[in-house]
Amino acid sequence: MRINGFLRDVQGAARVTEARRELIANASPENLYHDHIRELAQELHPAATRVQVTRVEDVSPTARRLTFEPVDGDVLPPFQAGQYVSLDLRVVRTLTSRPYSISSAPFEARAGERSMFQITVRDGKKGENFVANWLYGLVKPGDRFVAHLPFGEFFYEPLRDAQHVVALAGGSGITPFISMAREIAHGTLDCDLTILYGSVSPDDIICKDELDQLARSCSRLRVVHVISGEVDELPANCQRGLLSADLIMLYSQGMPADGNTSYFVCGPLPMYRYVLGELASLGVPERRIRTEVFGSPRDPRQNDDYSGPASMETYKLTVRRGIDEQVILARSTEPIAVALERAAIPNRTRCRSGACGYCRCKLISGEVYVPELGDGRRLADKEHGYLHACSSWPLSDCVVEVPIV
Ligand SMILES: Cc1cc2nc3c(=O)[nH]c(=O)nc-3n(C[C@H](O)[C@H](O)[C@H](O)COP(=O)(O)OP(=O)(O)OC[C@H]3O[C@@H](n4cnc5c(N)ncnc54)[C@H](O)[C@@H]3O)c2cc1C
Numbered sequence: 530m531r532i533n534g535f536l537r538d539v540q541g542a543a544r545v546t547e548a549r550r551e552l553i554a555n556a557s558p559e560n561l562y563h564d565h566i567r568e569l570a571q572e573l574h575p576a577a578t579r580v581q582v583t584r585v586e587d588v589s590p591t592a593r594r595l596t597f598e599p600v601d602g603d604v605l606p607p608f609q610a611g612q613y614v615s616l617d618l619r620v621v622r623t624l625t626s627r628p629y630s631i632s633s634a635p636f637e638a639r640a641g642e643r644s645m646f647q648i649t650v651r652d653g654k655k656g657e658n659f660v661a662n663w664l665y666g667l668v669k670p671g672d673r674f675v676a677h678l679p680f681g682e683f684f685y686e687p688l689r690d691a692q693h694v695v696a697l698a699g700g701s702g703i704t705p706f707i708s709m710a711r712e713i714a715h716g717t718l719d720c721d722l723t724i725l726y727g728s729v730s731p732d733d734i735i736c737k738d739e740l741d742q743l744a745r746s747c748s749r750l751r752v753v754h755v756i757s758g759e760v761d762e763l764p765a766n767c768q769r770g771l772l773s774a775d776l777i778m779l780y781s782q783g784m785p786a787d788g789n790t791s792y793f794v795c796g797p798l799p800m801y802r803y804v805l806g807e808l809a810s811l812g813v814p815e816r817r818i819r820t821e822v823f824g825s826p827r828d829p830r831q832n833d834d835y836s837g838p839a840s841m842e843t844y845k846l847t848v849r850r851g852i853d854e855q856v857i858l859a860r861s862t863e864p865i866a867v868a869l870e871r872a873a874i875p876n877r878t879r880c881r882s883g884a885c886g887y888c889r890c891k892l893i894s895g896e897v898y899v900p901e902l903g904d905g906r907r908l909a910d911k912e913h914g915y916l917h918a919c920s921s922w923p924l925s926d927c928v929v930e931v932p933i934v
């Protein structure tokens with residue numbers, strides 16, 4: 530700073546004060562201040578978007594597509610093909626949330642007044658699900674939801690991924706690839722996509738007509754249906770078998786180990802484990818594999834590394850929130866996030882598979898099981914006793930500190 534001399538500086542400061550007074554006196558009563566960074570951040574990542582179901586369509590004998598449009602002046606934020614939305618849900622008396630990959634394309638969310646997004650929900654097996662049957666069977670046009678989007682890292686990034694992507698999808702794991710395929714066909718996603726889509730029977734294939742039509746209309750897309758169950762006659766462009774190393778090799782660009790192809794894996798846990806083994810046997814470099822698992826294991830006892838009791842036990846879970854302390858019951862077969870929901874204790878969840886960290890809380894005492902595949906915690910969090918409630922199963926009575934949301 531330049532020093533001009535004591536008196537000149539003091540006089541100068543007095544002039545500034547006078548000029549400021551004048552500015553304030555003539556200022557508009559309206560707040561003209563714009564925090565552009567904050568406004569952009571809110572536009573890109575709104576806390577929540579109010580949406581309404583406008584259409585429900587069957588896309589296979591066991592899957593339905595739900596179309597949502599924003600309401601009450603809300604605007605859909607931009608997202609990448611492959612990301613997911615987390616829907617807040619009230620099922621009977623439980624407040625919960627579930628993640629669903631967005632199966633429509635990003636360009637459709639930017640379509641002005643016709644802005645929308647879609648999810649595709651598979652009907653759950655009776656007795657094994659809580660939300661899927663309800664979303665599949667009972668949701669109708671006009672129903673309103675609060676949606677949080679976009680989430681997830683499962684999208685094509687040219688700086689990281691090869692130009693040619695082989696999608697390895699199982700069951701409802703096809704949904705993020707429908708979004709990518711639509712975006713590629715529209716010319717707004719620059720990559721080549723070969724989809725190897727595994728289903729048990731031809732009837733289980735979700736959006737078959739749309740996928741085949743997209744592949745016919747765009748030379749950058751290819752779709753192969755792979756059927757693992759017994760069938761008398763295979764429909765056109767279907768192959769028999771599993772998403773095996775041989776099949777992956779056949780549709781890769783060059784040798785998989787050379788890194789000319791990226792592999793995007795999405796589907797239920799058993800398929801996911803099998804496919805990762807096949808990719809490892811082909812020597813695919815890790816940087817060329819991207820994964821999305823559709824949820825945490827239904828029953829932790831099915832995991833090889835599970836160290837808990839063989840029968841279902843019930844433990845005491847002491848939950849601290851600020852100065853409040855509550856003792857609830859938690860089953861050994863359900864994640865702590867579900868125990869909190871059953872007891873109506875608010876706890877935010879988004880991915881429900883251990884990845885995003887929204888349900889992070891602190892384990893004060895007790896023991897929990899965290900599966901290797903669902904452990905998305907940072908190293909520092911692991912060391913300091915934090916856990917992701919959606920991916921932690923109690924192995925003893927526990928005390929946890931849950932943030933107030
Ligand atoms: C990133 C991502 C994307 C996904 N995309 C799709 C998709 O595109 N399409 C699709 O179909 N699925 C998708 N899924 C899976 C989806 O989120 C759900 O897991 C699936 O619909 C099954 O839901 P569910 O509640 O029926 O079963 P689960 O999610 O397995 O939930 C059952 C849980 O609810 C608990 N529960 C049972 N009763 C109660 C009660 N009274 N109170 C509280 N809890 C209870 C059970 O203990 C159990 O833990 C995706 C998952 C992820 C992680």
Ligand code: FES
Nearest residue numbers: 879881885886919
């Ligand atoms: S909800 Fe994402 S880690 Fe638990």
